[in-house]
Amino acid sequence: MNAGNLSGAATAVLLAIFIAGWIWAWSGRRRDDFDAAARLPLEDEPKERRQ
Structure with missing residues (x-):
């Protein structure tokens, strides 16, 4: 070869x-995972900190 x-071959594999x-x-x-990730910059606080 x-x-x-x-x-x-490397190009085809990639x-x-x-x-x-x-x-x-x-x-x-x-879709649900990416929609949640897209909303992250718009949230005030991460969900773990809310209480």
Whole structure:
């Protein structure tokens, strides 16, 4: 296997990992977690400190 083939294989693997991460981030199961994270900067205090 020469350097060109190795470089192409590494690119394909990294592209597959990127696409898998993109699908994971945009899946419907993650929506509640990401919505909660998006509201964090707007909250006055973290929920643990409220009493």
